[in-house]
Amino acid sequence: MRKSFVAGNWKMATTTAQAKALAGSLLDGITSVEGVDVAVIPPFLAIPAVVDLLRGSTIAVGAQDVYFEKSGAFTGEISCEMLIEAGCGFALVGHSERRHILGETDPLVRKKLDALLAAGMDAILCVGETIEEREAGSTEARLETQVRSGLEGVTLEQARRVTVAYEPVWAIGTGKTATASQAQEAHRFIRGLLAGLFDEETAGKMRIQYGGSVKPENAGELMTQPDIDGALVGGASLKPASFLGIVQAA
Numbered sequence: 001m002r003k004s005f006v007a008g009n010w011k012m013a014t015t016t017a018q019a020k021a022l023a024g025s026l027l028d029g030i031t032s033v034e035g036v037d038v039a040v041i042p043p044f045l046a047i048p049a050v051v052d053l054l055r056g057s058t059i060a061v062g063a064q065d066v067y068f069e070k071s072g073a074f075t076g077e078i079s080c081e082m083l084i085e086a087g088c089g090f091a092l093v094g095h096s097e098r099r100h101i102l103g104e105t106d107p108l109v110r111k112k113l114d115a116l117l118a119a120g121m122d123a124i125l126c127v128g129e130t131i132e133e134r135e136a137g138s139t140e141a142r143l144e145t146q147v148r149s150g151l152e153g154v155t156l157e158q159a160r161r162v163t164v165a166y167e168p169v170w171a172i173g174t175g176k177t178a179t180a181s182q183a184q185e186a187h188r189f190i191r192g193l194l195a196g197l198f199d200e201e202t203a204g205k206m207r208i209q210y211g212g213s214v215k216p217e218n219a220g221e222l223m224t225q226p227d228i229d230g231a232l233v234g235g236a237s238l239k240p241a242s243f244l245g246i247v248q249a250a
Contacts, residue, residue, distance in 0.1 A: 003223060003250040004037040004163065004207055004230035006124065007237035008092065011064065012043065014238075019046035023053050025240035030059060036250050037230075040237075041092065044078060051087030062124070063091040065098060068111035080119035090122035094150065096169045100130070106149035113150055113162070122161045124232065125150045126211070127190070131170035140189055147193045159198050163207040164190055165232040171212030172234060180221045183210050187227035216245030223250045 007026065010019055019042040030038055039060035042050045051061050067077035083091060093116065094109035109125070116123040127146040129139045147164065154162065166186050171177050178186070187208045194203035210222055211232030222228055230250070236242035 001205070001207065001229055002035060002037055004039070004209065005243070005247045005250070006062070006165075006209065006230070006232045007038075007040040007243055008064075008211070008232045009234040009237045010040070010042050010046075011097075014043060014046065016043075016046040016049050019043065020049050020053055022238070022240060023050045023059070026059060026243065027054060027057055029240060029244040030057075030247070033244070033247050036247055038247060039090070047083075047086045047088060060089055061087055062122075063088045064095070066091040066093070066112055066116060068108075068115040070115075080115050080121055084119065084121065088121070090124060091116055092124045092126060092165075094126040094146070096126060096128055096167055096172055099126075100169060106146060109146075110150055113154075117154070117158045117161060122163070124163045124165050124209070126165045126167055126232070128167040128169050128172075128212075134168065134170060139186065143186065143190060144193060147190060148197070151194075151197055154197075156198055156202055159194075159202050159206060163209060163229075164194070165209040165211050166190060167211035167232060174213065177213040177215075177218055178210075180218075180225055183212075183222055184225035184227055187225065191227050214246055216242055216249060219246040219249035 023040055039062055041062045041064050063083050066080055070079055093112040098104045113123050127143055129142040133142045168178050190208050191203055194206055207229040209230045209232045210228050214231045214233050215236045233243055
C-alpha cells in the first residue's frame, strides 16, 4: 500500500498568503518523491487559492471540517457542496481538537462522515485516547467506541473512501510521541476492528495514519510498522523542510 501524508496542522495558523507559500514550497519539493500520496488541509478561506496553485499536481487538497446538512440556517458552517465547489476532495472529521475543545460527540462525527460519503467525497476519521484514558488502561475501549460509532453501517464500497487517523491526544503538540511499538499496537487493534466491521480484505486496503508529534527524526521507524500507512502531520507540516523529510522517510 502506498503511504499517504497529510499536512494537517495549518488550522488557524496560516493566512491565505502563508498557506499559498507553504503549498508552493511543498510543490517544489515533492516532485522528487515517488510512491507516496500527499495532501494539504488549509483553512477554509485559503482553499480556493491553494487549489489553484496546486492544480495539475499530485497534491490533493482537503478541508479541516464539514457540516452534515446540505443547506439551511447554520451560521458559520460549511457544507460538502461548498467544499466540492472550492476544489476539495476530502475532509477531516472527529479531529481531537473538535472533540475535546469544541465538544463534538461521536454521533455528530458520524453525521459528518455520512454527509461526506453521500456527497462522493473521501473522509479521514480521527480517533484517539487522552492521557487519562491511556493511564487507566482504556485505550482500546476508547478506540473501539470511536471506530464503531464512526463506521458501523458504512458499506464496503464507502469504506474504501475512508482513512482512519489514530492520533493519541496526549501526543499532539506536546512533543511526546508514542513509541513505534505503541503506535503499531493501536494501529493493529484498529485494523482488527475494521476487519470485524467489514472483512479482512477491506480492512487491509483501508489506510490507518498516525498523527502525534511526527517529525523527520521518528518518521522512518514509525513508517516501517506493518499497520501504519502514513501520517496526519501536525506542527511539522508548518515547516516545509520537516514535512518533506517525513515524506522522504517513507
